Amino acid sequence: MYRRTRHRVNQLFQVGAGGRIGQYIDSFILALIVANVATVILETVEPLYAAYQAEFYLFELASVVIFSIEYFGRLWAATEHSEYRHPVWGRLRYATSPFMIIDLLAILPFFLGFFFDLRFLRMLRLLRFLRLFKLARYSRSMRLFVTVITDKKEDFLIASSVGGILLLFSSSLMYFVEHEAQPEMFSSIPAAMWWGVVTLTTVGYGDVHPVTPLGKLLGAVVAVIGIGLFALPASILASGFVEESQHERKYACPHCGEHVSEHELHELE
Template structure:
């Protein structure tokens, strides 16, 4: 029985496994749609009742799926603390936390339902290839993140010394300057905070040039890792 359930729950080429996969994917999409509809103001009570019923059904199915995956897992603890195991828990957690508690106080936790989107990754081969690429390039990505954090701090310190006296209301401290550093290095440039001194403008120019490179680097790293992953799979 355990092997039979495992052949259905885990991704396989048999018909029942494909039906189960499509059913779970459809439920994930339905739950995300209902989550979005719930945010519409002035919904009729009947509509809210229907949405709550759909949510209850989805949670029951996701809970059964989660328990079945634990049951068929070779190493139960390994699955529970795995990426997909944690995602499965986060997908159903808000519902169970709401029992016996004022839901308004837990409204912030409702965003956890969005983790159901990540459940789709399990059923998407292309997304699995993408995850494998990220795993293979994790050292380079972590190094890039570390360097980026250093550059953000450097940019915040630099603009603070250039603009503090001219704009004390916007650059009163390095911590306030971090916002400018982030939106500048990411080339977003909201325009709510910008330099007015000559030194600040020149410094911003160099930071923007660095920012253009920062945007391109992770794309190159992941693209290279993804190409290697696909080539390795084709050669097998």
């Protein structure tokens, strides 16, 4: 009975397993995570928090209870997996796997709230935001991203280092040119780098911008050259993404039925 329960619990909490009930549990946990993230966001709206403080607390309590059941359920049933068979060391090793640490971080802040005083409360709210990472267990799409980035790692590195040097150079030059005219805005090179990032990414808030003719000339040159270089990692990401999602296709000829791979097809004129 004990073993069968443990086997069933393990199945239910595994993503994509446990039959129909397992699916319901998956969906429920997923919805609860999304609702929790929404709650953290909405709690920061002062009038809303003031009006529904009790409801927010109750929802938080319920969430933590459910997440705790999930966490300890998973931990208890972990010995079902052959790699975590040992009742103590197996569970300990399982508890230190990335996903379980995320799950622990999702409930810990609540319990820590009892021991620490109120000043830490705002910090702890931030930690509750880590519940978003619980989504990682359910997402397959992230893997495509990781694949693209590891595939194009070297390209990213080159493009990033060129972008970094460009940022350093243009910010330093701008500091030397504008420091005297705007000693508050361009107080130091790190301060000038704020201008650099805002310009090179074409965000252009307008809080910092050159005012001297030489500074404007330099700013214009940096903007014209920079947008191309700074947009390069984005282009590499995009082209890698499009590439990855259209891997070499294989077709069947409608006339003879033989398999044809993409590069064997010759376009007719």
